[in-house]
Amino acid sequence: MTRTSMYDRISERRIALEALAREEEERRAAEAPAQAQNVVPLAMQDEAPTTFNLGGFSFGFPAALRFEDLQITAMLRGEPVAISVQRCSVAQDRTLDQAFDEAVQGLHERHGSLRIIRRRESTMAGSDALALDFVFRAGHQERHGRLVGAMVPVADRNERQWLAISCVIDPDKPALKGWLLDFDNMLNGLTGL
Numbered sequence: 001m002t003r004t005s006m007y008d009r010i011s012e013r014r015i016a017l018e019a020l021a022r023e024e025e026e027r028r029a030a031e032a033p034a035q036a037q038n039v040v041p042l043a044m045q046d047e048a049p050t051t052f053n054l055g056g057f058s059f060g061f062p063a064a065l066r067f068e069d070l071q072i073t074a075m076l077r078g079e080p081v082a083i084s085v086q087r088c089s090v091a092q093d094r095t096l097d098q099a100f101d102e103a104v105q106g107l108h109e110r111h112g113s114l115r116i117i118r119r120r121e122s123t124m125a126g127s128d129a130l131a132l133d134f135v136f137r138a139g140h141q142e143r144h145g146r147l148v149g150a151m152v153p154v155a156d157r158n159e160r161q162w163l164a165i166s167c168v169i170d171p172d173k174p175a176l177k178g179w180l181l182d183f184d185n186m187l188n189g190l191t192g193l
Contacts, residue, residue: 006144006171007117007133010180077175082168090151090162099162100130100149107147111136124150124163125190133180144171146180148187 004012050067051060061067070085090099108114117133129150136143149164167183169176 005117006177006180011118013181014184076179079170079173079175081176081179084164084166086164087161090160092158092160094151094162096128096130096149096151099151100132103147103149103162103164104132107132107134107145111138111143113137122148124148124165124187125152127152141170142172143168144180145169146183 050065051058053059067085068087070083072083072085074081074083086103104116111134114134114136117135119130119132122129122131127150129148132147134145134147136145145166145168147164147166149162151160152163153159154161165187167179169179171177
C-alpha cells in the first residue's frame, strides 16, 4: 500500500477547495450583473508604524522603527511553530525569481540537509508570489517548512519591496497536522491598513 505524502494531501485539499471556491464564484457571477474587477495588489505602507498583538496586549512601535526581519516562535496547541517575516527594498530590475532564488539559497545555507519538495506559483497580498515546500533534519528529527515570497509595491512611491514569510514545523506532532493549510489561509487573509 502506497501512502501519499503530507504535501500531496495538502495540495489535493487545496486544489479541491480552490475548485469549490471557483464554482461558488461562478454561481455568484451568474446571479450578479457582470462587472470587470481587477485584483489590485496591496501596497506596503513603508512609513506605517509596526504593531502586533500578544495575548491581548497591543504593541505599537514608533513609525521610524522599521522591522526588516522578524523571527517568531508561536505555540499551537502546545507545539512550537517557527515563523519568519522578512522584507527589504529591491532594485527595480530585480525579478521575483531572482529574489526567491536568493531566499532559497539562504535556506540551503541555514539547513545543510535541505531537500526541496515542491516549488509553485502563488499569490500574496494580491501580488504574484512563489512558494516552496521543503524538508530538512534538525539533529535526528525531520522538519517541514514553507516559504512564500513576493515583490510588493510600496504605497505612494514607485518602489517595490521583497516580502518573504516562512514557517517550520515538526510534522510528527499531531497538533500541527493541518498547520500548513492554516498558514496558507493566514497568507490568503493578508490585508492592508
